[in-house]
Amino acid sequence: MNKRFFIGIAISLVFYGVVQALISGEILNDFYIDTLVMLGVNIILAVSLNLINGFTGQFSIGHAGFMSIGAYVSAIMTTNLGYSFPLGLLCGCLAAAVAGLIIGFPTLRLKGDYLAIATLGFGEIIRIVWLNNDYVGGAAGLNGIERVTNWSWIFFGVLVAVVVIQNIVKSTHGRAMISVRENEIAAEAMGINVTKYKVIAFVVGAFFAGMAGAFSAHYFYGIAPTSYNFMKSFEILVFVVLGGLGSTAGTIIGTILLTLLFTYLQDIPEWRMVIYSMILILTMIFRPKGLLGNVDVTKFFKKGGASKNGGTTTTP
Amino acid sequence: MTFDYIVQQLINGISIGSIYALIALGYTMVYGIIKLINFAHGDVFFVGAYTGYFTAKAGLGLILSLIIAMAVCALLGVIIERLAYRPLRNAARIVILITAIGVSFLLENLGIVTLGAQAQGFPDIVNKSTYTLWGDVTIDSIQLIVLVVTVVLMAVLQYVVHRTKIGKAMRAVSFDMEAARLMGINVDTTISATFAIGSALAGAAGVVFAIMYPSVDPLMGVIPGLKAFVAAVLGGIGIIPGALVGGLLLGVVETGVQSIPGMSLWRDGVAFAILILILIFKPTGLFGKNVREKV
Amino acid sequence: MMMSKKFIAVTAVLTATTALAGCGSKSTGSSSSNGDTIKIGANLELTGAVAAFGTSQLNGIKLAMEEINSAGGVNGKKLEVVSADNASKKDESTRTATKLITEDKVDVLMGAAISGDTFAAVEVANNKKIPMLTPSATNDDITFDHKKNKLNDYVFRACFIDSFQGKVMADFSADNLKAKNAVIYTDNSSDYSKGLAKSFKSEFESKGGKIVAEESYQTKDTDFKAVLTRIKTLNPEVIWVPGYYEEVGKIVKQAREMGITAAIEGGDGWDAPQLVDIAGKENLNNTFISNHYTSEDPDPKVRKFIDAFKAKYNTVPDAMAVLGYDATYMVADAVKRAGSTDKEKIKEALANTKNFEGVTGKISLDKNHDPVKAAVVLEYKDGKQTFNTKVQP
Known part of the structure; x- marks a missing residue:
């Protein structure tokens, strides 16, 4: 907790205040608020996946599954059972974290592509459970969820996610996670409890994915199983890799650019996905480490030496 | 549940499993050489199916349609590799994976833009006949063709990889790309050849699939691609016989689950659960070699 | 230096494509x-x-x-x-x-x-x-x-609405086809399909009919033989398949090839010219759908x-x-x-x-x-x- 940390918080609070003022003054119309909420949801998803994928090096493509748990559990709590949103949100996050724990443990034996396919499988199983359960509406999903999420919720959600994950990453735990990513055997030889850090990454990552799910469910009026298929997991993974694996700032910027690009292309639907995928391929070819891979943005705010802990490494 | 019923369901399972195996062969081939999960494989499959659709509409028969589709897809595979994957040969695996996802989206959406999103019926180019084995147990000619094509292609592939010069080069590149280069092997050509073969297999699978389930649309490769990927991993990705076994196993499991009353909803769930269980107990798939990690 | 050049190239491409995107006309009206x-x-x-x-x-x-x-x-x-x-x-x-x-x-x-x-x-x-x-x-x-x-x-x-079509076809099955038992085969990933299935079931049962099995498939499935093999053993008079033409076409084709001759019925999701191509002309005999109109209608x-x-x-x-x-x-x-x-x-x-x-x-x-x-x-x-x-x- 140094001075820089508080300056960062102060700057973001000012940003929050300005946007809130613009919203209250009806200068920003609903479409911009929708976009801000969607941005916030995507940022939470990407930053939390980055903890698993970018910092700990565990190749997970089941993030949409965790998101769906947060969305469904919170929606059941508020819409079906009538509890308040904060309680629903908390339960959603915790349920997702428990799922992260359950999925984290058995898959510890797996590495690389095999872990990826196993997490993809878990994500799909979760979706199929929702699909086959009529209590949560089956294919139609849950509709008529009250809109509770607003700019304040989403802003502080993003802030908490970023601060918590940044603090984990910058702590001893974070260095242990990065060492797991760089070389698992060496890390183990150095006395690092590899299992523990992998599970922590999965649990924390899932917790925030659940939070993103709960926010989006309580903003976009309804949820359905199709919103959480493996394509959604890919989408989140793309945010992370395009921005720069292992760089929180990069992830945030990548998410913002891609979300805005996707929105901007809405007017030419036929070419929307063609252009989107072209840009994806070109960025990967010309910036294989992501837009901000290996760049730690915080160094611009620092005097002198920068800490280099962003960036990707080649999987052995 | 009679014996006949079980045999019939087994035939159903093997017939769908051999389709998965056919697609999985291409997946596993590419993975075996450059360790890339080529997510665009399912979309090369769709291009193959559409090529077959146009040749069949033009009045060409099964064999010609197959050959043309395979040629088109081989070319497409080489182009994709040259433009999208080769510049990234030394990049992190996840980056190439994202590029593969990008290529997959690109092919699908170019397909939607140029061909339309609606499914089209595939013309009849094979005279389908149904044979009754005994009692109620039947098998049709297309199911037989698919199974035979899959087994033959697998055998050919196994021969190419283990008995020919290019196969030797492929194995060398797979083992150690740098060392292979130093030994005078043209790594780029070898990888191009791998993509050509893998994509030709996808093309063949596309045509056969479209004959068996007579419709084509630009998103038709997504689900079979995912299933074939699961099959390849089940068998041990990178291992050619593993693709066949994984495909057949997946097909039989899916059919088995659906053949139990009221369980049809859980088909994919059970398939994924078995995948995860197998991976947990045998992390490199059924046929996978346990590679000892070097420090 | 190399990297920064590439970076500029990427940025240029990004800007160019997005600018291009901006040029695309979004409205199709005149003014x-x-x-x-x-x-x-x-x-x-x-x-x-x-x-x-x-x-x-x-x-x-x-x-x-x-x-x-x-x-x-x-x-x-x-x-x-x-x-x-x-x-x-x-x-x-x-x-x-x-x-x-x-x-x-x-x-x-x-x-x-x-x-x-x-x-x-x-x-x-x-x-x-x-x-x-x-x-x-x-x-x-x-x-x-x-x-x-x-x-x-x-x-x-x-x-x-969902409940209407299911009712229409349940009445048709019970009254016109005099069917006593039916199998429901639903697209579980489509709430349209599930809605039609639900209303068919309640109406058909209230007319004294019996639903002998309820089965499901998912959108984009292609192989239905496992479930159809089982449906065949149940020998129903009517199979209610309220799905969309892409899957329905394959279901009808595979059912007929398997020797299932029962009436197969559906809703307006069937109505597409591609259905006939996918299912095959003769396979579609003895199938019935409810629809808004018919494209064969001579009405000007x-x-x-x-x-x-x-x-x-x-x-x-x-x-x-x-x-x-x-x-x-x-x-x-x-x-x-x-x-x-x-x-x-x-x-x-x-x-x-x-x-x-x-x-x-x-x-x-x-x-x-x-x-x-x-x-x-x-x-x-x-x-x-x-x-x-x-x-x-």
Whole structure:
């Protein structure tokens, strides 16, 4: 907790205040608020996946599954059972974290592509459970969820996610996670409890994915199983890799650019996905480490030496 | 549940499993050489199916349609590799994976833009006949063709990889790309050849699939691609016989689950659960070699 | 240096493509000044999983718009359709609807094609007080929320509701085909299919019929032999398959090849020219569907539409296209009766739609904003739809 940390918080609070003022003054119309909420949801998803994928090096493509748990559990709590949103949100996050724990443990034996396919499988199983359960509406999903999420919720959600994950990453735990990513055997030889850090990454990552799910469910009026298929997991993974694996700032910027690009292309639907995928391929070819891979943005705010802990490494 | 019923369901399972195996062969081939999960494989499959659709509409028969589709897809595979994957040969695996996802989206959406999103019926180019084995147990000619094509292609592939010069080069590149280069092997050509073969297999699978389930649309490769990927991993990705076994196993499991009353909803769930269980107990798939990690 | 050059190259490409993107025209109408056009926002699935539905529907909407405009427009104003893609996603659908209202300032919303994406836009229309007409979302709760017992004031539809078609075909099976037992085979990933299955079941059972099995498949499945093999052992008289043509075609084909001769029945999701190609002409014999109309109908109104559609798009329209077409005329009709583009007046006019003559029949909206229109039961004979019976609601 140094001075820089508080300056960062102060700057973001000012940003929050300005946007809130613009919203209250009806200068920003609903479409911009929708976009801000969607941005916030995507940022939470990407930053939390980055903890698993970018910092700990565990190749997970089941993030949409965790998101769906947060969305469904919170929606059941508020819409079906009538509890308040904060309680629903908390339960959603915790349920997702428990799922992260359950999925984290058995898959510890797996590495690389095999872990990826196993997490993809878990994500799909979760979706199929929702699909086959009529209590949560089956294919139609849950509709008529009250809109509770607003700019304040989403802003502080993003802030908490970023601060918590940044603090984990910058702590001893974070260095242990990065060492797991760089070389698992060496890390183990150095006395690092590899299992523990992998599970922590999965649990924390899932917790925030659940939070993103709960926010989006309580903003976009309804949820359905199709919103959480493996394509959604890919989408989140793309945010992370395009921005720069292992760089929180990069992830945030990548998410913002891609979300805005996707929105901007809405007017030419036929070419929307063609252009989107072209840009994806070109960025990967010309910036294989992501837009901000290996760049730690915080160094611009620092005097002198920068800490280099962003960036990707080649999987052995 | 009679014996006949079980045999019939087994035939159903093997017939769908051999389709998965056919697609999985291409997946596993590419993975075996450059360790890339080529997510665009399912979309090369769709291009193959559409090529077959146009040749069949033009009045060409099964064999010609197959050959043309395979040629088109081989070319497409080489182009994709040259433009999208080769510049990234030394990049992190996840980056190439994202590029593969990008290529997959690109092919699908170019397909939607140029061909339309609606499914089209595939013309009849094979005279389908149904044979009754005994009692109620039947098998049709297309199911037989698919199974035979899959087994033959697998055998050919196994021969190419283990008995020919290019196969030797492929194995060398797979083992150690740098060392292979130093030994005078043209790594780029070898990888191009791998993509050509893998994509030709996808093309063949596309045509056969479209004959068996007579419709084509630009998103038709997504689900079979995912299933074939699961099959390849089940068998041990990178291992050619593993693709066949994984495909057949997946097909039989899916059919088995659906053949139990009221369980049809859980088909994919059970398939994924078995995948995860197998991976947990045998992390490199059924046929996978346990590679000892070097420090 | 090398890297920075590449970076500049990438940035240049990104800027160029996005600039290019910006140039793409988004509206298909003639003029863009707001005063002399009536803007219709079409929130549709133009990409993503159900792009086939959205794009087909947009074709129907555009054809209707062109016809209306070349006939002089409505109240002296031209129609202008602003289409926006919701990528077949619920959250995108909410945003798309909001964008059409706040950014494009449309007078009426149309869409979405499927119920899930429509639900996501219902509250937007209600909150913004913009009338919204969905051409094809069939879920009963879209116009009238049964759980909260509340009418969605601004939301209307142009198609049957789920519970109607299931009932029509259950009655047809029990009364006309004299069937005593049936198997239900549902697309579990489509709430349209599940809705039709539910209403079929309750009506068929109330008529004394027996549902001997309920099975499911999922959208994009291709192999149905495992379940069909089991259905065959049950020997039902009727198989109720309320899905979409792509899967249904394969189900019918595989069932017939397996030797299942029972009557197979479905709803308007079957209605597409591709069905015959996929299933095969002779396999479709002894299949029945409920539909809004038949593309074989000699009625001049239907013929004119089919010919115009064929001329423009070189294909026979499917159910989505014809519903989009009719819905556009319904909007035009309501605007004409409202006499202005005042949202409240358009809403009132839409609610008072009476005996509107569409291609899909005479449409009147009931107090729940759902169309009261007759359904026709069609039988496939050698690949052609033939009229069997007409069922009044």
